[in-house]
Amino acid sequence: MDFSTVEDRVLRRYKRAFKLRGKKESRDELVSAVTKHFTSQEVVEKDVITYFIYSLRNLDNVYKLPPKTPPPATAM
Numbered sequence: 001m002d003f004s005t006v007e008d009r010v011l012r013r014y015k016r017a018f019k020l021r022g023k024k025e026s027r028d029e030l031v032s033a034v035t036k037h038f039t040s041q042e043v044v045e046k047d048v049i050t051y052f053i054y055s056l057r058n059l060d061n062v063y064k065l066p067p068k069t070p071p072p073a074t075a076m
Helices: 008-017 027-040 045-057
Strands: none
């Protein structure tokens, strides 16, 4: 992926989300740090595809837990 075409705010958000170290950097240094981090990530394709299919199948499902009922009041 070519991160040099990505907006600065997206690069900063990526840096913040993955807690990349570094002070205020120039755009080139930021692109370099994000690219280095992104390419170093190991991806298990089987897990990614499985999660993607699961997400698509359950996109419209809303899982609701039954409401919690307060404990009965005791008379004193």
